[in-house]
Amino acid sequence: MAKHTQVILIDDLDGSEASQTVTFALDGTTxxxxxxxxxxxxxxxxxxxxxxxxxxxDTGQSRRRRSSQRSSTLSREKSAEIRAWAKAHGHRVSDRGRISREILEAYEAAH
Structure with a gap:
């Protein structure tokens, strides 16, 4: 059975039809x-x-983004070590390309 769901935004200020959601922060609250x-x-x-x-x-979000960018640029030696560990512990990991976050987190938890 086909289903069609339509979301209509309502302007929180005046009740008219809204066209966008605006995000802002003040005093540490978003x-x-x-x-x-x-x-x-x-x-x-x-x-x-x-x-x-x-x-x-400099919010925590931007710090997390930078730290995740740093962790994504692993050395070849470190990548090879993580891949070998993952394979030895039953994880499916490719021989090339990016190592998934789940495998990185499992590796870090084990070490």
């Missing part, structure tokens, strides 16, 4: 709000003077 294009522009315009004078914060 918020999402569904807004029409007009209300999204009003929000961005209102925040612009503050954004213009602000600096970007």
């Amino acid at each position: 918020y999402e709000i569904d807004l029409s294009d007009e209300n999204a522009k009003k929000l961005r315009d209102a925040l612009q003077p503050f954004v213009k004078c602000a600096r970007r914060a």
Whole structure:
């Protein structure tokens, strides 16, 4: 049986039809709000003077992203060691290419 699900966003500010979800943060809390294009522009315009004078914060998310990027550039020797360990412990791993996060996490947990 075919099923068609339609999601209609409602502007959280005025109840009209929304066209986008806007994410913003204040005082360490991240918020999402569904807004029409007009209300999204009003929000961005209102925040612009503050954004213009602000600096970007180094959030935990960006630190995690950088650390995961570092771990993805393993040396050939380390990659070979992880692949050999994975095969010896019954994990399916290719001889080339990227090593999956699950195998990396299992390897790190074992060592």
